[in-house]
Amino acid sequence: MNACLDLSLQFNQLIPAPSARVFDAWTDPDLLKTWFAPGNMTVPRVRRDLRPGGAYRIEMQGVAAAAQQGSQPQAGEDAVVVAEGIYTMLVPGQQLSYTWAGSWNPAEESHVTVSLSEDPRGTALTLDHYGFHSEQSLAMHRSSWKSSLSKLRELLCGN
Numbered sequence: 001m002n003a004c005l006d007l008s009l010q011f012n013q014l015i016p017a018p019s020a021r022v023f024d025a026w027t028d029p030d031l032l033k034t035w036f037a038p039g040n041m042t043v044p045r046v047r048r049d050l051r052p053g054g055a056y057r058i059e060m061q062g063v064a065a066a067a068q069q070g071s072q073p074q075a076g077e078d079a080v081v082v083a084e085g086i087y088t089m090l091v092p093g094q095q096l097s098y099t100w101a102g103s104w105n106p107a108e109e110s111h112v113t114v115s116l117s118e119d120p121r122g123t124a125l126t127l128d129h130y131g132f133h134s135e136q137s138l139a140m141h142r143s144s145w146k147s148s149l150s151k152l153r154e155l156l157c158g159n
Contacts, residue, residue, distance in 0.1 A: 008130035016122035017156040038147035057084040
């Protein structure tokens, strides 16, 4: 099965921080650990080879991970899910593109592009995520990105 449907999402945000700092938040493992997982999930481990063709692996842990895997979370459950892929483009301070595959849906590989541009008030960030195989996957990623981007904004500007 599976020619990808034309399912995509886009987020646009203005972040009052320099583009180099925003780019670092997407590429520095220590910074990624502070904001990348949605909700109350945490990021205990990040591995990455920051170059076109290099691989990354981000482990996210918490109760929400069980729901992403399709099971009912149990009290105190600490499930782990993994997002991994390959960097396809890296332009420091400007653009980051990579494939995206989640352990909760291994048959689906999608693509993410983060574009940054200077703005008098900071950095204009555009996140495009495309290639979803279902409306359910699109909705789950929309909610997750919304939460994670809120954490990114908080990290970079404190509000």
